[in-house]
Amino acid sequence: MRFVLEKRERTSQTVAVLVPIASFLFSLLLAAVLLVISRVSPIATYTAMFKGAFGTWPNFTETLVKAIPLMLTGLAVSIAFRMEFWNIGAEGQLTLGGVAAAWVALFWGLPVWLVLPAALVVGMLAGAVWAGIPAFLNAHMKVNETLTTLMLNYVAILLSQHLYYGPWRDPKGYGFPGTAPFPESAWLLRITGRVHLGLVFAVILAFFLWLALNRTRWGFEIKIIGKNRTAARFLGIDIASMIVVSLLVSGAVSGLAGACEVTGISRRLQQGLSIGYGYTAIIVAWLAQLNPIAIIFVAILIAGLSVGGDQVQMIMGLPSAMGLVLQGMILFPMLAGALFTEHRLVIMRGASKGSGEGAAL
């Protein structure tokens, strides 16, 4: 008896939905093993996490607050990933977007009605520049984008720390590291609780991105570049400028995430802006299979894991890093599961040598 992998003729909708769900359940099971080793009850932990994230209205709004930057950065990286451009710099692009928005809000002295729009736009521009550098280097000089986007994260984070610890620090802040609070004209509208307008931006953006990917030439070209670069070249697609333009868009969306965080949540530039949203965004985008609409819902789910993780720390005395561990664990079965959306496992009896269609394992 041996196992043979057969390529599926086409992936059915059912399989495309069932495999991620099965993978998610499997990862909960994996994490349960870890919890048992830590001598806590997995069921109690998961119940506490679920209640902490979705159980009450205030908790749910907090989950949404955490989900907004994940939605935006998730959408941002999904644009790049579609072209197999591994932008893992969303963290830095978000940070720089926040820094730029703070700069506008605190130092530009604009008329009241203009402060917030300008802060958001300049934040987007900053993010776009930060993604544009690696995009340019990759498109025109073939410099590995994974590394450049990542290195620029560290540069952006160090820059922001330098600013709020140093020249931009609030003189009236009793030595607290952070800038002065923004004027009220730079506050982003809050819908309910701390949920700000960024949620609306993210949902609108997801819809337009879905539309652009499925209904425009730009979306078509992005898909071709991702699937087969040689084919794209033969079709006369200008790959270099597609990469640069798409990455400018991607960076701008991450920059918007940062600008919304500082104008909508902290209302000043301080510690806590760069806490890994840009990396989690990769998980969000991948779990959603790069589908913009799915990204919105996956972001809420993942944000729930982190808000729930904080609750677990308070209720069960487990380290809050548990949420991070869970996030990492979810991806492994997902990745392995991807093979089964494209292949099916066939069990063959007897040593029927050479008769199998697919690859023998």
Next chain:
Amino acid sequence: MIALITSIFTITLRAGTSLIYATVGEIFTERSGILNLGLEGMMLMGAVSAFATAYYTGSLLAAVVAAMAVGIVLSSIHAFLSITMRANQVVSGLCITIFGSGMASYLGQRLGPADNSFYLVGLVGPRFIPISISGLGSIPILGAVFNQDILTYIVYLIVPLSWVFLYKTRDGLNLRAVGENPGTADAMGVNVFLVRYAATILGGMLVSLGGAHLSLAYTPGWAENITGGRGWIVIALVIFAMWNPARAMLGAVLFGGINAVQFRLQAAGTTIPAAFLNMLPYLATIVVLVVVTWWENLSKRIGAPAALCKPYIREEK
């Protein structure tokens, strides 16, 4: 002045050791055609498990073994996903990093003793102490080479041994063949899957050892994010070394040197803000990457293994 240079050189080698371990490890992995971006997570896990083991057993040998074991486990996951399950290697590597850094942080808040509220941060454990080789250790400048800890001395051996293995042995040739053209290697009777598994796991073990050097020797003890992005710098160093272990030493010393100079400048109380000094290694990585890529495109001499990042599918039509 000579004393200053000697001391900078000493710190350079100390800072570079973890980088050399990880670079050589990743070279093995990439030479077989597997890209592992999980280095940062694997180094963090190596660091935390080595420190915890050293703290509780008091044995540095056990600590090193623990780090190697953790490296083997994590790289096996990556190997299984990218070789057997043919998953996207970039994403799989990123998962290892996300999972590894989360897990390391979790363990750092969980494995400590009760009187430190289960935290490992702030504890003091056994560490590797620099051993000066009598006579050689007191030579000006060059003495820096012979004034290091055991893990650094071991790395002096690993670099030439890896070079000999890759370029002068049958197995090394097979390993490189698998990374260049797995189809041909397979036809010649090389077990592509086995070689890739072995290279990925051996590489992961070395990477994790690099992490252990951080928590056992370079900055003894456990601290959140003790690696400070070294895992990512290593990915750049592999390209800088053009997949040759002998050159890995050079790159790691160069980057260790930036660390050391920055350390010295800070101690001397420069007026340059610390943030800008801290940015140096990351900016330098980008510059090196651009230069190396440009040079590589120009000369077309030595490139990445041709089958890097491509899953091998046997006899599929």
